[in-house]
Amino acid sequence: MNISSQYDRQPFSPFPPIEEQFHPPPTSRDLDHLQYHISLQEIGKQLQDAANAAYPHGQQSRYSNIYVLLLCWEDEDPKLPVSIEVQELHSLFEELYDFDVELWKIPAHSSHNELNRKVLDFVSLGGDCKDDLKIVYYGGHGMLAHNRQASWASRPDPKDPKYRTVKWNGIQHALEEAESDVLLLLDCCASGTATGNPDEGHGVTELIAACGFNTVANPVGPDSFTRALITELSLLSRMGPFTVGTLFNRILCRAQNWMPSGREVQKAPLHVVLTQAKKLPRGIQLCTRKQKKTPKQSPRNTSTSSLESTSSDPSSLQSGESSISSVSSELDVYPRIAITIRLQETLSQSDFSVGLFSEWIRMMPVLAKNVKVEAGFASFSTLLLVSIPVAMWCYIPSNPAISVAGIIRSPNLVPDVTLIPESVSSSPVKSASKNSEVNPTPSSLGWGDDTKAFLRLYKFNVSEQDEPYFELLPEIDATSRLPSQVYLDTSRCVPPHSFLIPSH
Structure with missing residues (x-):
């Protein structure tokens, strides 16, 4: 069921808009970062590891148990009826994916403490085993506290008698320290505020957020983050194991292609790797687990017209077929992430013309061939402009020698002016x-x-x-x-x- 966009996450507020209250933390745009460089060999290895993490070859889901905790407010804001979409998500995870799902509503009394206890209990579920996956979803209001930390709220107006808050940033640390892998799905304003440290923690923790640091999430309705999440999870359920990077890429494409009435720019979701496995970077994989049930326990036939476009035999995919085959077709299309790389090596024009980079890329795994060198420039060393699939970006370790140029949706549209006669x-x-x-x-x-x-x-x-x-x-x-x-x-x-x- 789709709700009209009249429902908004912040219909009124006595405070200035979020973008007027705060500015994002300092980024890597400072000029002193230009002194950082990376070797061609090291960036090649990082791109290869990112490709392996985003598109693991020949692997089934590594998890013995997958637990899902869906969170919303007990005293729901009637102007933001997230419970309708949350119920659909509950049915999808439970019936289609066969995950262990619990819907828990944040109480109005002692909200922060109760939620903190619930999350700690959830972390310890199943003995906090490294072979398990924990998924936490939240739908509702979100905001930035004055210390720039993420908070959740039952109402957007602090003067409302039913206004309650929880300090999510502090609670999230327990999930980042879990032995199991953790996937966070946050559909609220300022949901992209949460950032971790990839070098800390024990398992892999990934976040897909509805919007960025200082933006407002889309309202409940056809263009909401949760609606896109439900749609893409339904489609991907027929395609065998897939990574969170692939899920994010599809949600991003859907969000950017949706043109809601009265809005010129659609809110882009974010994907952040909060903690990462130190020895071997990897991505969280999802897939349906219904093949483990007996015929009597199998869920209802979930085939719908919306799934026909991905007609495959799920059982054959679950039996070990690589997620490469199920996502390789989407790698031929855009959008892609354009990044700049400052190399340690100083390369001449002849180095570019003899196919050095074609050979460099060809030495990587098959999916890494989708890494494309768009341009190369002489700098204080060498500056490369490279495009990669969206699903790979968040699995590249943070490095001041690598910067995001933007999202691209086509090849280079600017002709080589050296090849154009002056008269033309x-x-x-x-x-x-x-x-x-x-x-x-x-x-x-x-x-x-x-x-x-x-x-x-x-x-x-x-x-x-x-x-x-x-x-x-x-x-x-x-x-x-x-x-x-x-x-x-x-x-x-x-x-x-x-x-x-x-x-x-």
Whole structure:
């Protein structure tokens, strides 16, 4: 059941908006960080470890038991009815995934102490075994305290008689110190505030938050974080084991593609690795466990029309098929994370031209080939611009020599100006048409290995009178490298079906 977006997490407040109250902590943008560098060998190893953590090959879920604790307020805010979505999430985890699920409501009396005791009991559940996974979900109001620590609240207005709070940051430390792995799913304002130390703790602790440090989460409804979580967990249940990085990537794609009425920018979720295994970095894996039940105990048939797009035999996937096969198709598409890397080595232009980086990447596992060197520059050493799958980013250790440039949704749209004649580069962009002297083709535009990615920005047109061509989607502006029409490479005798024709 979807709730109208009239429900908001902060319908009113006597205080200024969160973004006006606080500024994020200092980041790695300071100029002194430019002195930090990393070797090509070390960054190659880190990218390989990140690929293995995000897409473990040939592994089933490592957990003997998976426990889920769903949290919301006993005295729920009627303007934020999260309980409807929480009940759906409860059914999904219990019936479809066969996890041990408990829905616990935070009481109005002694809220912080009671929640603290509950979380400690939850950590010790099953003897706090390293072979178990604990999942904690919260839906409700969240805010930043004046010490910039995350707090949860029953109401957004401190003057409300039913206003209660818990200091979540302090309670979260018990989960980070657990022997078992822990997954936190927080759907509240300022949920991205919680940050841990990857070098501390015993197991792996990962967080997927609905929004960032100083932002407001989407309200209950079709564009909420929990709604996206329910949808993607339902779809992934048919695909065998998958990592939290894969789950986050799909939630991010869904959130960024959703265009709610009256909003220009959709809130982006966050994925943070709070604690990590010291010897061998890895990601938390999820999968359904219903194959362990007897026929009489098997849950109801959960096949729905929304799952048909991922038609697979779950039993065959659970029997050991790699999660690579279930997610490799999504690695061919965007979005991706663009990062800058400052290398220790000083490389010349010839080093780039002889295919050094192609060979470097080829030496990594098969999924690491999705690491792409977008550009290289001479700096005080060498500066690389690299793009990687979103699911890999959070598994790369923090290093001041590595910085995030942003999320990209297409290949490089800017042509190489050194290859454009001066007369052409100084003239305005003209759309290609059937009357043009030379029709643009993927080869003439220099798309190369990015042809499939570029063609996702087009739709394929066929008519009896004209030559078949690709037409740029109406929401994208034409450029010299993205003309309004692109024709097939007939001179190279490439059949039309050899291209990836996007479906719209």
